[in-house]
Amino acid sequence: MFINGIVNTVVSHDIKPLRGHDILAGRAIPVKWHSLAPEINLTKEQYDARQALWEKEGTPQKKMHAAVKPGSVLVFDNGGDTQAAIFGEMSCTMARAHGCVGVVNNGFTRDCQYILKMENFPYYTRGTTPNAYGGWRVVAVNEPIYLPGHLTHYVIVNPGDFIFGDDDGLQIIPEPYVDSVLLKAEEILSFENQERKMIADGLPIEEVYKKFGDL
DSSP: OOBTTBOSOBBOTTSEESSTTOOEEEEEEEEEEEESGGGGGOOHHHHHHHHHHHHHHOOHHHHHHHTOOTTEEEEEESTTOOSSEEEOHHHHHHHHHTTOOEEEEEEEEOOHHHHHTSTTOOEEEEEEOSOOOSOEEEEEESSOEEEEBSSSSEEEEOTTOEEEEETTEEEEEOGGGHHHHHHHHHHHHHHHHHHHHHHHTTOOHHHHHHHHOOO
């Protein structure tokens, strides 16, 4: 995309929709996940201290669900690890009940048959697996994350960025540019609707290229 000077915001096409023709649109809630591998080295004192903190402030996963607002999209960065599915149908159901309109998961997903029965809940993922184990933990909520990019190594996702996805792929619109990009998109759509009608009505080919240039 090169609208209003925004470039390199297309997410890798390895992250695909579970269901074709779904359209995803909403404000991003970035969530960073990590494997539980480091936790095997916790001392008892460290473990007890962490549990006490979670009892006082809530677990990271609880904080993730508490951050959900109407119109938001949960966007997960787990480094692309596909050992285990990090999000399933029950979590989707809870997120949706609080206003979440979709999920982007740079990892694997489980419970797909049930997720696919959830109407109007687009879910983009690297793949699926029945394995829920292997150990994952939410480590950060509403902090910048990095997804693999299509035209650049990574695409940054900040809290409040707008994320859009359809059959062509996923794209991030940085928060400061959301309004101007949407206005420009509406302008382009209006023009293309006129162009589409004229072509469908049989406008001579030479007139098409004279009026609109390359399609």
